[in-house]
Amino acid sequence: MPDRRLRPRRALALSWQLLFGRPLRRSELAKEQITPFEGLPALSLDALTSVAYGPEAIIVVLAVAGVGALHLVFPITLVIIGLLAILVVSYRQVIDAYPGGGGAYAVSRANLGTRVSLIAGAALIVDYTLTVAVSIAAGVGALVSAFPSLSSATVPICLGILALITLANLRGLGDTARAFLLPTFLFIVGIYVVIVVGLIHPLARHAPQPGHSLISSHTVETVSILLLLKAFSAGCSALTGVEAIANGVPLFKEPRAVRAKRTEVLLGVILGTMLLGLSWLAKIWKIGPRSGQTVLSQIIGISLGRHWAYFVISFAITIVLALAANTSFGGLPVLASLLADDQYLPHVFSLRGDRQTFANGIWALAVLSGALLVAVNGVTQRLIPLFAIGVFTGFTFAQAGLVVHWFRQKSAGWRRRAAINALGAATTAVATLIFLITKFTGGAWVVVVAVPAFVVLFMRVRAYYERVRKVLNLGGVPDRPIPHGVFVIVPVVGVSRLTERALSEALSFGGEVLAVTVVAEANENEDPGAEIRRQWDAWNPGVELQVLTTDYASVVHPMVGMIAELCDRRRENVVVLIPVILPDKSRFALLHNHLDFVLSNALRHRDDVVVARVRLSLSTLEEEAAPDKPAATTAKTPSRGN
């Protein structure tokens, strides 16, 4: 019988499984171990795809000073590449020191204390959320540059891609990570082809461009130190994601640290040369911001012409940018589970879902970044100032933590290592400060507000869990449980088979049972409870019926009052057993069970009453009532009431 009743729910569960995949055993959780070349698509897409928005961010800032300032994109990029080199060397040392992975939160927790690690954790959460939004918005930006007719659908396309990535992560990416290899390869080769063709092709610079230039003909601002700093800090967004390899060391094949360090160098070289080439082309072609065209799209268009190769590369960029968002989906749920393990976030974040993924963290990230995409209307430019601050705060803490680490360890060559990490910490700290100062009013204040807010959240959650642990005496030995007997109250609305079932159940509890009903006071001088008392006596179920009368409309208030009074008076534990009809279609629940809704809601905050529901399925009862089916052949439930 239950099978038949549960059929619609089975169908639902089945389509759920089609979407998310069947539940996985813990032992099936493939420990995908990757090589340096596989490390690029798995952990470096966030960094590599920065070339799609890094140079653009510089040029947008420089454009304020007119066409004459555009050539500065090249020297600024050189400085950024220098910073990249420092970061790569520094993070190779992070890999040496923390081959177990963990990122800025783990490093600073071990070396810089709880407070700093919480700031690092908060900055990482902000960073991960922004990475998803920036990556997807940039990917869709590239797509819209290639197909301008899509521009009105930017936000829906962004959310669609976010939904797909979320779904893939809820399934658990598993070995699909290797499927990332092809688009990554296409992307890297494509960008190199663009650079090489651009450098050698004599006609390239004369190709016409769609859209109109957004640069003003007259100079709005002179080239000041502040402008250069702004351009530098904007360009630093190209460095975000360099930390991901160090966070993911356990994913590599043994010898892990060696392979991870190799991947870090590989990333540094590829990212550095791509930035170098693209910024040189931008300089010699005097690329400025154009409406509906990203800087990268302009460079590809001039270099290759707007032919099939342009569209193939644009499409590859869209795909890898979207896949880059995936880096965060690997990172944030793990971080949230670590924070939850440390009692800083709700424990739900440390529970694994059916697919062995940290599903709640994935949902949280999807909701946060989706809200952000809608808030900024899918425009990358507005997100980038917010984006780099979280990343660079993480950089700084990780490097600073390492300095402390080397000082404590004093292992071979520690002075050199500490010096490199100190240089990294100092440079990224300066960059962070520049971001904060130059971008504060441009939106960076959001990060300055969000990070402390997260830290306060962490600490309040922790304080609450500590209190619960103490109050519940977790880990201690509690007193022995002592039974007291029960007094069962059954609220009824009339005499029916539902009432019969509820009383059977109540009598099974072995204590005293009292049925309660509420009737409205009649206007005339007649007894309003006479009718139900007559029916009750005719039935004579062996349980007393208390009829409460009320002059008010609510039937719940008198019941709650009586229950409260009984709780005070009786020595036994009071159980309120609410009879509930279980309709075969859940929409029919609207048609009854009001008493259940309002009474259980009114008792929700009482800890001296056990609220229980006895459910009676309409279809089970119908089978029971059918004369051609003897009750004995049905499942256990129906036989109970007889």
Place this chain on the structure above:
Amino acid sequence: MPDRRLRPRRALALSWQLLFGRPLRRSELAKEQITPFEGLPALSLDALTSVAYGPEAIIVVLAVAGVGALHLVFPITLVIIGLLAILVVSYRQVIDAYPGGGGAYAVSRANLGTRVSLIAGAALIVDYTLTVAVSIAAGVGALVSAFPSLSSATVPICLGILALITLANLRGLGDTARAFLLPTFLFIVGIYVVIVVGLIHPLARHAPQPGHSLISSHTVETVSILLLLKAFSAGCSALTGVEAIANGVPLFKEPRAVRAKRTEVLLGVILGTMLLGLSWLAKIWKIGPRSGQTVLSQIIGISLGRHWAYFVISFAITIVLALAANTSFGGLPVLASLLADDQYLPHVFSLRGDRQTFANGIWALAVLSGALLVAVNGVTQRLIPLFAIGVFTGFTFAQAGLVVHWFRQKSAGWRRRAAINALGAATTAVATLIFLITKFTGGAWVVVVAVPAFVVLFMRVRAYYERVRKVLNLGGVPDRPIPHGVFVIVPVVGVSRLTERALSEALSFGGEVLAVTVVAEANENEDPGAEIRRQWDAWNPGVELQVLTTDYASVVHPMVGMIAELCDRRRENVVVLIPVILPDKSRFALLHNHLDFVLSNALRHRDDVVVARVRLSLSTLEEEAAPDKPAATTAKTPSRGN
């Protein structure tokens, strides 16, 4: 102790009461009995305020045929006044026949059978909803004509007024109905002043008008029969609300029928003369549609000039139009409660709220009409075609029902009475048909779809309730309840005072008790349940602990599987007693009780398991643990666990 814990909820309840008023006793439900003059503001505002949109509706249609067709507003209004006379006489007879009130639904249920009464009920629901939307939109239209700067805020102002009316009705209008007298008086006197001044003031017609004329200089359409029919049907919206007095006869002082009939005549005379005067002025002044100006506003402006008198009358119109929406709030909730009593709508609609009002019907009407206002963007014009159809369907059924009634009764003068009602029925039926034909593509099809949809809803609800009644054997005598003993399953997550409390409660039920926990299978060959078994044995609570191991992530699936198996195996009734922490602030519930959420959800559709919750309040436990407070002095709850 409970007092302290409940304090925030008390504060909430208090502010709720400030908003909605304290709960009322049934005996306090003032039977407000009204005189004919009070009947105008209480039951006739809907009809009287039709002058604000009736003539306008005619002129908008005529304007299509150019300025030359505008004079036809007067003859068309004369026809409508003739129909008004027939309706007034007919409804005086409805009052004679059904002095108990009830409207088209009650009349047709008694005389025309169930099906027809359901159609009448559905038409009335559509009518009531549209009345609210049309009245409020027309009121705000008048306001915006006077203060054009408000025009961008039309929808918010509409919704604000709707919220105020809803709130007033949830409180129960009670004797505040008498407060309607002043604005009603102001409105009627104001319109008469406008008409009289307009007729005698020689300069009136030369006053300048704001806005620009919306009438086309060249004739778009010639004056055809179809156009005249369209204009007539549009103008019939001025007759809506004539039925309200007959529906509300019980509200009048004895002799009820006499007073109600007097009010009906009063309404007919006032409404007729106002329509006559206004249409005459519209004719002689060649009033056409203007941007941002209602026809009534133009007439007032020309007659009195745009001085203080104009603004006072405009403001009075806004107020009475808004109060006119109130007619529906008196009607629909009562109708819904009648339908619910007859099993055609969910029973919630027949429950009275704390203020003795049919609160659910009021909420339903507010939500429906609010959605409608948003959907049509607060523009009256789009609603009027929909509006009149429901009203006139009701008119027709009520009159036709009365014809049957007189034929059955054959009381003195029944032939004359039947003839009058038959004339009313025929005229309104023709008008309804004209609406349907002329306005079908203009939105009337919505009514044609909505009414049968409501009828289907009514019948499906009725069929479901019939089935429940049969299955539950309501009214019959059920078997005697038989106890079976209980088997109590307590899902636990560890050894704590929460577990102790839950086991105490479970043991109180007198049956066998089994604690269950789920642990994840470890990767190495160690026993994953060893730790909790060790703690359990150290505690030795006298209850067996069953440790389920799982290789999957979900801890609920193994528990549900075990519960299902026990349900099949055991003869006793299975009770699942879920321990729940009751935090002092409800937001903290997010931080635990996951097992409660997922387990109770998973068991939601089982009728062979009683799901019970034992709640443990954190603050109660804390007081209990405090060494300076002996447990015996606290309330009963804390003493239970010791």
